[in-house]
Amino acid sequence: MESEARPEPQSTADLSDSSDGEGITAARVLQEIENAWLNEKFAPEILPHQSDFVDCMLQQISHMEDNMQKLKKTDLRFTVHKMEIDRIRFVIASYLRTRLEKIEQFAISILSDEAKRPPDEGYLTPGELKFAKEYVANIETLFTSIALQYMPRQFQAFDTKQLMLKPNLLAHVFLRVNRDVKGIALPGTNEIIDLDAGTQHILPYQPIASLLKEGAVRLI
Structure with missing residues (x-):
């Protein structure tokens, strides 16, 4: 059966x-x-x-x-x-x-x-x-x-x-980059950086806030 x-x-x-x-x-x-x-x-x-x-x-x-x-x-x-x-x-x-x-x-x-x-x-x-x-x-x-x-x-x-x-939008966050991003200006400095896909960074939240909402980066 x-x-x-x-x-x-x-x-x-x-x-x-x-x-x-x-x-x-x-x-x-x-x-x-x-x-x-x-x-x-x-x-x-x-x-x-x-x-x-x-x-x-x-x-x-x-x-x-x-x-x-x-x-x-x-x-x-x-x-x-x-x-x-x-x-x-x-x-x-x-x-x-x-x-x-x-x-x-x-x-x-x-x-x-x-x-x-x-x-x-x-x-x-x-x-x-x-x-x-x-x-x-x-x-x-x-x-x-x-x-x-x-x-x-x-x-x-x-x-x-x-x-x-x-x-506190200037608090630092740990992030992973989902896609290449060029020309990120860091607040309080004259430094401009590029973010390569797959890399990880510790950065102030404010300059990457819009990137997070667009899905270009994610927090980890």
């Missing part, structure tokens, strides 16, 4: 999307999320969100979990795919948590910068924007309440901008 064939859970290498004429695998999406996670983790400022990749991978996780239900828990494939799902969840959770921590730290500055961008070029997701606004509103309510209760009348006026913190 032939053994019953069991379907293989879909892994991160099995997803494809030909909506743009070219296939994009789930493995490629995961790589993009991991790059976004490390970039966000090491960049001093908040970066443009990568919610499309996150949503795509969450859907892939759901599909993998559905397929895993067709396997026995004693099957080695079940264990392997569970470990893979746990790893993906960790990366996504850390990426989103890092962004929220930056919003909490630089909320006023982030909202100020976000207001200057066209709606379709915003760095925050709608949920993050709502969170940032509510966070600042709660701070205003708290400090206004404290001022009215404990401060002399002449000091009761409260300006939110007094609490504005800005990220």
